[in-house]
Amino acid sequence: MTDTYDPTRTAVLLVDPYNDFLSEGGKIWPAVREVAIGVGLLDNLRAVVAAGRRAGLRTVFVPHRRWQEGDYEDWDHPNPTQQLVQERHSFARGTWGGEFHQDLQPADGDVIVQEHWAQSGFANTDLDFRLKQHGITHVVVIGLLANTCIESTGRYAMELGYHVTLVRDATAAFRPEMMHAAHELNGPTYAHALTTTADLLRTLEPKNGEH
Numbered sequence: 001m002t003d004t005y006d007p008t009r010t011a012v013l014l015v016d017p018y019n020d021f022l023s024e025g026g027k028i029w030p031a032v033r034e035v036a037i038g039v040g041l042l043d044n045l046r047a048v049v050a051a052g053r054r055a056g057l058r059t060v061f062v063p064h065r066r067w068q069e070g071d072y073e074d075w076d077h078p079n080p081t082q083q084l085v086q087e088r089h090s091f092a093r094g095t096w097g098g099e100f101h102q103d104l105q106p107a108d109g110d111v112i113v114q115e116h117w118a119q120s121g122f123a124n125t126d127l128d129f130r131l132k133q134h135g136i137t138h139v140v141v142i143g144l145l146a147n148t149c150i151e152s153t154g155r156y157a158m159e160l161g162y163h164v165t166l167v168r169d170a171t172a173a174f175r176p177e178m179m180h181a182a183h184e185l186n187g188p189t190y191a192h193a194l195t196t197t198a199d200l201l202r203t204l205e206p207k208n209g210e211h
Contacts, residue, residue, distance in 0.1 A: 004138065004163070004193070005203060007056030011111075011136045012049060015062045015121055015143030015153055017104040020090050020097035022144075027090055027097055032144065035179060036172040044170040044197040046103050048142055053107065055204045058134055061100070061112040062121035062143070062153065066093040079118060081148065119152035128160055138163040140200070142170035146182035158190040165193040167200055 020026040022042060029036075036042070049059055065071070065085075072078040072086045084090070091098040106112055111134070114125040121127050131139070139162050141154045150171050154164045166187050173179045187194050195203075 005055070005057070005140075006138070009135055010138040010140065011058040011060045011131060011134070012052040013060050013062050013121065013127075013139050013141045013143070013153065013157075014045070014049060014104065015141065015149050016064045016091075016145075017045065017061070017100050017143055018064070018091050018097065019099055019101055022101045022104070025096075027088055031174045032172045035174070035176060038176075039169040039172060039179075040197075041170065041172045042101075042103070044167070045142060047197055047201060048140070048167060048170050049104065051201050051204045052140070057140070057204075058136065059107070059110040060127070060130070061106055061110060062125075062127060062149075063100075063112070063115045064091055064149065065115040065117045066091045066098040068093045082118065116149070119148045120156045121149065121153040122156040122160065123152075131162070136162070138165070140165045140167065142167050144172060145178075146171040146173040147178040147186075151182055151186055154187075155190045158192075163193075164191045165195060165200075166191045167195055167197055169197050 020028050021032060023029060052059060067085050067089045072082050111130055113127045113130055116123060116125050139157050141150055141164065143150060154166060157164050168183050183194060
């Protein structure tokens with residue numbers, strides 16, 4: 001592993017790994033299914049999280065607000081995504097869809113931060129505080145969706161002074177055009193590194209034998 005991913009300073013940010021996004025029967029799975037299967041999303045998420053843990057990187061769960069009765073009803077201006085959540089009850093608290101995917105469960109030493117209401121995992125949460133308390137300076141951002149929560153979380157991380165890595169095939173979106181925009185147009189304006197799962201694993205591999 002290179003100095004870019006010093007395990008004492010690097011975290012994998014796993015954004016919104018809910019059943020509604022990642023599992024057959026999930027409320028949003030039909031919208032991401034084609035892109036997700038095309039890039040091998042679930043296998044790549046499993047691989048990045050597992051490799052990160054073996055290499056000693058901290059895993060941080062960055063969950064979206066789990067819908068519950070009354071959410072957004074008295075808000076002045078919920079955004080379009082929040083309006084959709086209000087309609088379809090995405091990630092509803094206390095339901096299977098609002099649980100983390102069975103293969104992406106927290107392990108000992110992982111951090112679960114406060115739920116974000118909109119698209120940035122940093123806005124109105126304790127994510128920045130928790131990362132700083134663990135000495136994290138570099139983040140690898142994976143999960144859903146490429147052009148919303150991943151992009152917003154990555155941009156916010158950059159603004160706060162973190163080194164940001166995006167993994168092109170450890171995320172998905174509703175359409176290929178959204179993936180293109182996230183990685184070819186927007187990603188290079190804020191991310192310090194854009195990589196693939198295979199390349200990231202090769203970078204982490206030298207450390208695997210030491211753990």
